[in-house]
Amino acid sequence: MEVHPLLGRLDKLLADEGEVVGRGPDAPPHQGISPGLRDGSAHVLRCLKVWFELPTDVFHAATANIDSFLAKMKAQPKHLSCIAVAAFHLACTQYKQEFGCSVPDPQTLVYISQSRCSASDLVRMEAILANKLSDQSIPPLPVTCLSFIRAMWEISRAASTQLSIPHALPNLPQHLLHQLEILVCDSTTMRIRPCELALALLAVEFQRISGCEKSAVSAALMGFITELQKYCAIQSNDFLRTHTMVLTILDRYNGDSGVPHRQRLVWKLSNRTLKHLRPTDKLRATLPRISEESADRNCQVRLRSSSECSLESLSDSDSSRGGPRNKGNNSDTESDIEMEEPRTWAKIVASN
Incomplete structure (x- = not known):
């Protein structure tokens, strides 16, 4: 191309x-x-x-x-x-x-x-x-960081092919899209130009690839970043500050610190369903982690998935939350079960 x-x-x-x-x-x-x-x-x-x-x-x-x-x-x-x-x-x-x-x-x-x-x-x-x-009934899709990172990746991919760089860049990797979502979720990135945020994340990815490749490939990839920075008229000081911010946000997300954003979900369950959920000693307080990356990817830092969450055990739900409103052993009345899911990933809970 x-x-x-x-x-x-x-x-x-x-x-x-x-x-x-x-x-x-x-x-x-x-x-x-x-x-x-x-x-x-x-x-x-x-x-x-x-x-x-x-x-x-x-x-x-x-x-x-x-x-x-x-x-x-x-x-x-x-x-x-x-x-x-x-x-x-x-x-x-x-x-x-x-x-x-x-x-x-x-x-x-x-x-x-x-x-x-x-x-x-x-x-x-x-x-x-x-x-x-917009003045239209359905506004057009806005220009976002996703638009820029797709364009910049394709430019780098085409340039690497023309330069006959071995192991040319593949399609835009899925984990890069996940990382971009995490960055957009952080309000500290709102004061940054979309093209600048996309280029900073692209630089982080190219640095990761450079650690697994030869020095010639590393120099070429980082050269793409320099040229794109000039093309987008991004100042060096601003780019370095954004690059540091991107690393900080991703490190905090991938770390073991507590999740700052929680949403309390209330699920209505019948007493008949509650019988199948007991005994609660089989429930796990923390769900197993699910990697966002493919298993065959090398030199890859593991990313936390949006599907990872910690659930409060329901073993104390009857005592701490007042228990279900039972009206008899065979009653099918609804009861409210409250739980906090740090990543609001209720689909896993529903499937269990």
Whole structure:
């Protein structure tokens, strides 16, 4: 593949980058919504993307919708959950309009996310979001960090092929998309240009590859980063600061520290179902870790998956939470079981 057509695509993204509201050095702060609340909603959207088996484009579009809306409008914290699921549903519609995908039913989306709003509230909020983000009924997909990292990867891949570098770059690896989602979930990256954040993550990946390859390959890959930095007009000091920030966020995510964002989920179970869940001594307090990487990848730092979570044991649920409302041994009345899931990864719980 020729490099010049790919550079033309990057030129278009750079031209559209200035129209992105809510990200970049000039992004205004969110009014009424703290960074912690915003990040918690972003993590919930990431889990919803996995639950409904949607592409990563939907997640990036949803977070861009939230950030752009909160940059323009003042919102109260109690409305943030409704704004988040409405932005997610709007992102599904935006992606379907250009590429085609399944759009979750609003009622199902409200039930799974447990956002404490009704389906009609979601539809009304989605209409407000679309009206504030664009003059079209369905706004086009926004330019995001995902757009830039795809373009930069393809440029580097085409350049490595033309230079006859052995072991040319493969398709964009899945773990790089996972890392980009983690970075977007962190509000500290909102003041960074999307192209700068994408290039910093690409530099981290090329440094990892360079550690497993010969010096000639390493020099070529890092040369691509230097040329892309100049092409995107990114200052060296800004790039070094962003590169350090990316490493810090990924190290914190991959570390063993506690998960800062939790969402309390309440599952309605009948007494008949509760009988099959007991005895609770067989329940594990912590689910086994699931690697986001393929087993045959070498020289790879293990990444924590969005599906990893720690569950509170239900052994003390009757005593600590008052227990189910039983009306007899054969009663099939519903009981509320509350548990905290740090990554809101309820699909694993439901399957167990």
